[in-house]
Amino acid sequence: MGEPNNGIVLYHYSFSPVARRVLWYLSLRGIDYAECKQPPVLPRPDLSRLNIRYRRIPLCAIGRDIYCDSRIILRKLEELFPNSTLSASTPDEKVIEKLLEVWNMESSVFSRASQLIPTSMPLLNDPKFTKDREDYSGRSWSKEKIAANRPEALAAIRSAFSILETTFLADGREWLLKTDQPKLADIEAIWTFDWLNGLKGALPKELISDKQYPKVFAWITRFNDALKAAKAKAPKPASLIGDAAAEQILNASFVDKDLGVDPSDPLGLQQGTEVEVFPIDSGSHHHDQGRLIGLTEDEIVLGIEANGKELRLHYPRTGFRIIAATGKAQPKL
Ligand SMILES: N[C@@H](CCC(=O)N[C@@H](CS)C(=O)NCC(=O)O)C(=O)O
CATH class of the missing domain: 1.20.1050 (Glutathione S-transferase Yfyf (Class Pi); Chain A, domain 2)
Known part of the structure; x- marks a missing residue:
């Protein structure tokens, strides 16, 4: 990948049990990463700086792609860092x-x-x-x-x-x-x-x-x-303050492939449509708004702008909702 700490920046706080899933995974595989520690409650200006409204922890950037939800974070770490010693084999x-x-x-x-x-x-x-x-x-x-x-x-x-x-x-x-x-x-x-x-x-x-x-x-x-x-x-994680983390992410390249929007998707959405995406089970008041750039059976990809640059937010499909943009999604961080 060629970027410092494999281009990984994990936003978390240490007593989050869900963030531990990712921390453990990285340690057990010995993957080098950087972390940007967050307060356990809002506001989280480090994320507002990236124009991200999703409020849950953990979030993980790999290059300029940002993965929201530990399930998609683990899935992408398995894909983007192959030969995993932790995967199931049969x-x-x-x-x-x-x-x-x-x-x-x-x-x-x-x-x-x-x-x-x-x-x-x-x-x-x-x-x-x-x-x-x-x-x-x-x-x-x-x-x-x-x-x-x-x-x-x-x-x-x-x-x-x-x-x-x-x-x-x-x-x-x-x-x-x-x-x-x-x-x-x-x-x-x-x-x-x-x-x-x-x-x-x-x-x-x-x-x-x-x-x-x-x-x-x-x-x-x-x-x-x-x-x-x-x-x-394992390598000891580098600790980044919010400004440095945002700068690194905004200047990185995209690491993930283009998925496109599945034309047979039951929601019938077109690529490029302005939408809001948010989790259904918790943190549901916090909607990200942007252009739909990817939609498959197990992933949603939203293009948002931060500091004049595009960022791609990725979410798992299960537990998330996509609605037409209302224009009312305000940062609540
Ligand atoms: N399904 C989500 C659940 C994330 C979650 O519940 N995170 C908790 C921390 S363990 C959280 O965000 N709590 C509120 C907060 O920290 O803002 C995931 O897998 O990432």
Whole structure:
């Protein structure tokens, strides 16, 4: 690719469990990258500078292409940095890898896990944080509401632990695909469980611990050991401030191929149409507006302008909506 740090700039903050998926992937593969640390709440001027309204973390630039959502980030890292040591190797393994992604992210596991954030956490006493998360999630973050919802969320998460213990890990394997080392499939499966395990007060010991789910907890420990060893060997990420990150991105080349707009797409949209794109599940008030330049069964590509230059924003198809531009999409960052 020839650019510093492989042209990768990852926007994230360290306690984001979703960003960790990407950080872990990069460490386990030993891919060099740069990071641009973000505050955990809006505003995020580093992204406004690029005219990006998508508000979720992580975002990842590779060259002048910007990938919104960890699912498309991981997919593109697999494609753009071939010979991955983490990919599933057989079609059956691919199915498992994909279904684990869907299970955690698109079915309710992650949203249930985030309902277990303990009310004792200092952040939940910070009205700036709770107001921000209400905008993001569309649900109340009052301590009363969180407490009232907790039993149901706990029941859902306990059954998710049980699924791992009694199916994938039941035969005593070390990694989900019976490999010698953790793979992408392990990342796809472990991130919500590892996050809850590290979140003091999220999991009541009498219900969810290494007593009831010894295999799951041993797998989490093993994963963290493997990660520590990989991190020690991997290049240390360069840290960029927002200005430097924006400059690098705007001066880079596009790295991704032109997809074009599928003429048989059910939405019937034409290439070049002015549209708004936004996620449906969270952060839905934040619409990017630009020209539709790519649309396939699994990707949306939007051309936007920043500082007189074109940037291409890429989103997965699932969980995102495209509407005709209203002209009202204001930066909310
Ligand atoms: N499906 C998205 C989910 C991203 C997500 O939920 N990110 C959380 C952080 S873990 C977030 O953006 N929270 C609000 C914020 O930081 O603005 C992805 O895979 O990237």
